[in-house]
Amino acid sequence: xxxKRRVFLKGTLAAGAVGVAVGAGVLTPSTVxxxxxxxxxxxxxxxxxxxxxxxxxxxxxxxxxxxxxxxxENGAVVPITIETGIAGVSSIALxxxxxxxxxxxxxxxxxxxxGMVSTRIKMGQTSDIIAVVKAGGKLHSAKKEVKVTIGGCGx
Amino acid sequence: xxxxxxxxQIADGVTTVRALMSHPMETGQRKDSKTGQLVPAxxxxxxxxxVNGKRVMTANxxxxxxxxxxxxxxxxxxxxxxxxxxxxxxxxxxxxxxxVKVG
Numbered sequence: 001x002x003x004k005r006r007v008f009l010k011g012t013l014a015a016g017a018v019g020v021a022v023g024a025g026v027l028t029p030s031t032v033x034x035x036x037x038x039x040x041x042x043x044x045x046x047x048x049x050x051x052x053x054x055x056x057x058x059x060x061x062x063x064x065x066x067x068x069x070x071x072x073e074n075g076a077v078v079p080i081t082i083e084t085g086i087a088g089v090s091s092i093a094l095x096x097x098x099x100x101x102x103x104x105x106x107x108x109x110x111x112x113x114x115g116m117v118s119t120r121i122k123m124g125q126t127s128d129i130i131a132v133v134k135a136g137g138k139l140h141s142a143k144k145e146v147k148v149t150i151g152g153c154g155x
Numbered sequence: 156x157x158x159x160x161x162x163x164q165i166a167d168g169v170t171t172v173r174a175l176m177s178h179p180m181e182t183g184q185r186k187d188s189k190t191g192q193l194v195p196a197x198x199x200x201x202x203x204x205x206v207n208g209k210r211v212m213t214a215n216x217x218x219x220x221x222x223x224x225x226x227x228x229x230x231x232x233x234x235x236x237x238x239x240x241x242x243x244x245x246x247x248x249x250x251x252x253x254x255v256k257v258g
Contacts, residue, residue, distance in 0.1 A: 036200050041217040077221045096219065104219035110211040112232035114169060117214075120221040122182075152221075 062140030076152025098127035
């Protein structure tokens, strides 16, 4: 484990910050290969974030459940769980519609994955949470509003 | 000590992974209350999970993920006793790995 980490760090230093994802990919051959979608994280609106991350912004509904609090008292820690019954899910994106940069995170799932991810995000204000699921090259989405009483993006 | 606490529990062929990482997840927009200077961005960009060397999940994260991040996901195809590796890499090029047995 330790030697692997040394090798990884060396690779990282050699390739520089941009090469981190690539370096990791080269050193650990895998079925899920994806570079960090920088354009999506910088996008200022939902549609351009989706185009950058998922290749399209054309979405249909589907069997997607977002589990999140209706009212988040502390915007610094908002637990979000996305579950989907859609078969063959390849990736899931989590978007906060009202944020300056709406794209929070995406999850590339390997073979045998079950359509479920759970994490905790920061929210500065009340917003719709949008879950986008990519399966068989098509995008499906669902949304849920979370009311935030104390924002968690400032100091 | 590893900055990652990870568990992989298997039930009915489905492995549930739960992980907690300790990381500041600075957005780069917060000001230090004493100096008034912006705290530089410092957040995990990528979290990967591999079972027996095969990638099962890659998370691309931005600064909107909460401090000391939590991540959970599920997959099929692992057996009790398999080794799950979880690695994070942040925007400053730091990384850490944890290893856990599925069971």
